Amino acid sequence: MAEESIFEDSPQEYFEKFFTNTGYCDAQSVLPHGDKYICHCTCGRWDVVADDQESGLDMAREHTREITERELAKLSR
Ligand SMILES: [Zn+2]
Secondary structure, X not given: OHHHHHHHHOXXXXXXXXXXXXXXXXXXXXXXXXXXXXXXXXXXXXXXXXXXXXXXXXXXXXXXXXXXXXXXXXXXX
């Protein structure tokens, strides 16, 4: 239960220890936390709370799509 209390005290710190932020959108995670889902991306710029797993995954797709479009826009300049 020690892990759970760390998680509840400070989700942000937990994630920073648990995940390596690469600065790139290499991987997104949607993890259950109580009755919510905490969503995180390895770029370290995306941390949101979703009501359910499906909307978390939708937001993850939306996040990577935004980043991809931004990168493509840079390339076409
Ligand atoms: Zn990202």
